[in-house]
Amino acid sequence: MPMWLDLATVLLLLTLSYTALCAASPLGACRKCKGWGAKVRFSRFSRRLKRGRDCRRCEGYGQRVRVGRRLYNVAVRLHHDGTR
Helix, strand or coil, rough: CCCCHHHHHHHHHHHHHHHHHHHHHCECCCCCCCCCCCEEECCCCCCEEEEEECCCCCCCEEECCCCHHHHHHHHHHHHHHHCC
16 A cells, blocks of 8 residues: 555544544633633732633633634635625
8 A cells, every 4th residue: 555545544534533523622722821711820828729810812711713613614604605
């Protein structure tokens, strides 16, 4: 079996896996706040975790739309606008 065929099979498997992930879970954790929704810091005296101000990237939700889901949304919107 040629090497490029093995590579194509692995690439197809990875693409289908990522597509299934985006279909099952379109939102992922924010990369800046790691899903907390805010910058987490330690309290000054008790050394416990304390919630800081809201994350600017996710606006305090702690989630973001995955790249694959964003591409799917653009394709659906483009198809919808083109078939009106």
